[in-house]
Amino acid sequence: MSRDPGPSVAASRRRHLLADPQDRDCVIFHLACLAAYACAFWLYLHPKLAGIAGPWSRAAFVLATAVMLGWISGVDVGVNFHNHSHRPIFTSQFANRWFARFWTFSGGWPSFFWEYCHVTIHHARLLDHDDWTLPRQNADGSFENFQRYLVSHWPWRLMTHLGRDLIARRSIRRKSLRELAIFAALWSIPFWIDPKMALWLWVLPHWIANALVMASGMYVQHSGCVPKSVARPLSHSTTFVSKFFNLTMFNIGFHLEHHDHPRVHWSLLPALHEQLKQGMIDGGAHVVPYGNYHASFLLAGDETRRKLFDQQALGYAPAAPSTATPSPSGNVN
Amino acid sequence: MTRVSRTFLSQTFPPHTFVAQAGLLVGRSFWPLFAIAVIAGVMLWGPWVSLTITVLAVIAAMKLL
Numbered sequence: 054m055s056r057d058p059g060p061s062v063a064a065s066r067r068r069h070l071l072a073d074p075q076d077r078d079c080v081i082f083h084l085a086c087l088a089a090y091a092c093a094f095w096l097y098l099h100p101k102l103a104g105i106a107g108p109w110s111r112a113a114f115v116l117a118t119a120v121m122l123g124w125i126s127g128v129d130v131g132v133n134f135h136n137h138s139h140r141p142i143f144t145s146q147f148a149n150r151w152f153a154r155f156w157t158f159s160g161g162w163p164s165f166f167w168e169y170c171h172v173t174i175h176h177a178r179l180l181d182h183d184d185w186t187l188p189r190q191n192a193d194g195s196f197e198n199f200q201r202y203l204v205s206h207w208p209w210r211l212m213t214h215l216g217r218d219l220i221a222r223r224s225i226r227r228k229s230l231r232e233l234a235i236f237a238a239l240w241s242i243p244f245w246i247d248p249k250m251a252l253w254l255w256v257l258p259h260w261i262a263n264a265l266v267m268a269s270g271m272y273v274q275h276s277g278c279v280p281k282s283v284a285r286p287l288s289h290s291t292t293f294v295s296k297f298f299n300l301t302m303f304n305i306g307f308h309l310e311h312h313d314h315p316r317v318h319w320s321l322l323p324a325l326h327e328q329l330k331q332g333m334i335d336g337g338a339h340v341v342p343y344g345n346y347h348a349s350f351l352l353a354g355d356e357t358r359r360k361l362f363d364q365q366a367l368g369y370a371p372a373a374p375s376t377a378t379p380s381p382s383g384n385v386n
Numbered sequence: 387m388t389r390v391s392r393t394f395l396s397q398t399f400p401p402h403t404f405v406a407q408a409g410l411l412v413g414r415s416f417w418p419l420f421a422i423a424v425i426a427g428v429m430l431w432g433p434w435v436s437l438t439i440t441v442l443a444v445i446a447a448m449k450l451l
Contacts, residue, residue, distance in 0.1 A: 075400060078414045085418035093425050103428050114433035117440040121421040124444075128417055298451050301416045320400065343451060350448040 069144060075320040076142035079133050079303070083156055086129045090159060090254070093118045094243065097250045115253045122258035127266025130160030130167065132305045136319040138168045154235055161208075161259030163236035165228065166215055174218075176315055179289055180280040185214045188272055196276050199353045203272075207263035273348035274308045276362070278339070287336035291348070292326070294366055298344025299323065306345070309338055334369055342366035 071077060096103040096114070105114040134156045136142075141149040153164035160167075170186050178184040188196040188206075196202070219229035243251035274290055281289045293299070293306030299322075305311070307322040310329060317325055326333075333340065341348065341362065351362045401407055412419070420443070424436050 078411055081411065082415050082418055085415050085422065089418055089421045089425055092422055096425065096428060104432050105428065110433045113437045114428055117428075117433060117437040118425050120440050120444065121424050125418045125421045295451060300410075300413045303414065346447040346451040347449065 070148065072140065072142055072144050073318055073320070075318065079136065079142055080152075082133050082303075083129055086125050086159060089122060089125060093122060093254050094246065094250060097254055098247065115257075118254060119257040120261060122254065123261025124266060126160045126258055126262035127270075128302060130157050130162060130262065131267035131270055132303050134160070134164070134167065135171060135305070136303055138171055139315050140318055154232075154239065158236055158239040160262050161240070161256075162263075163232045165232040166219065166236075169219065170211070170215070174214075176312065179312060180275060180278060185210065186271065187275055194279065196272065199269075199272055199349075203264050203268045206268045206271075207260075269349040269353075270305075270345045273345050273352055273362075276348075276352055287333055287338040291339045291341060292333070293341055293344045293348065294326075294369075295342060295344040298346075302344065309333065338369070339363075340366045340369040 071080075096105070096118075100106045100111065103114065105111045134153065137149070137153060137156065143149045143152065153168075157164040157167050175184055175186040180187065182190070188199075188202040190196060220226055243255040276291070278290055279285050279288050287309060290309040290312050292309045295306060299306040303319045304322040305319075307326045310317070310322055310325050311319075314325060341364070348362060351358050401410060424439050424443075427439075428436050
């Protein structure tokens with residue numbers, strides 16, 4: 054499903070830079086992220102002005118800044134660029150290609166590599182055994198330990214799989230190497246300015262963005278889920294309906310709807326959710342009243358805390374009891 | 387599915403008033419704006435306050451979001 058304005062409106066949009074007016078907010082979000090990095094670098098390089106000349110005050114600054122930069126970079130790539138990978142935000146292919154390169158480098162990714170992982174692997178093979186973007190599965194179908202996935206996935210497992218898929222395959226090797234070279238040129242910029250600053254305010258935030266923010270998102274969105282089938286068409290993803298979470302996260306909480314309709318524009322997902330709501334309730338879809346962050350908190354905990362993730366949001370009680378399959382927390386019912 | 391998308395467009399989304407559009411813009415950019423405030427705020431209130439705000443924000447997100 055997509056906005057379908059008709060041929061006359063579509064023709065007039067060709068004159069516009071953005072494919073959808075709502076995508077202006079995606080651009081502003083990314084520019085604000087780059088501004089945050091620039092601000093952090095400038096303060097680090099002017100310690101007396103920032104009052105961080107001493108070792109402890111500088112450590113406090115680095116810790117606070119790295120966490121904030123990692124947090125917003127995780128959202129900027131894992132959510133904001135993610136939407137672009139499904140529906141490019143510009144009407145010009147050239148603008149899409151180059152803005153993407155300047156989009157993901159501040160999250161530690163070549164844009165083509167991220168798109169490949171998400172669209173070609175994750176969406177096409179969702180929850181199959183060869184969907185290596187997700188946590189590994191135990192014998193009972195539940196996900197591996199939350200913390201183990203976060204620590205081992207980025208960049209270690211990803212580099213192995215990407216090396217095998219992209220560099221080893223002749224058909225896309227040249228493009229992959231070109232994109233990798235462009236990424237390396239952009240990503241190295243902070244190292245040319247100050248290598249120590251780059252480690253603390255560039256590499257560390259990228260680890261936080263990928264290992265903590267994006268990986269935890271992937272885990273909670275599909276924990277306890279099963280591959281789509283005729284019998285279980287709505288059990289491949291969890292939907293998170295917190296309004297504040299979805300407002301500040303480009304509606305990524307409507308994840309079940311997104312996987313079933315990946316070409317629907319992100320701004321239309323709440324309306325699509327309303328359209329599909331009754332079917333989701335009848336089909337036993339897993340819907341929770343919070344967002345990814347609280348879900349991560351629950352699934353990172355002990356068995357008692359993980360079981361809380363199984364609870365449905367008010368108004369989404371399933372119509373029929375589920376069969377003996379893993380529950381969303383990974384417990385077998 | 388096309389019919390469904392036309393239904394959306396005929397309703398309240400996207401918002402047409404300036405205030406509603408500005409509210410959406412600020413809301414969607416909430417986290418990077420918050421990050422800039424915490425980082426740049428070091429000049430006003432020092433790094434320890436920024437670190438405290440960051441820790442509180444992470445805890446609040448884990449508990450509420």
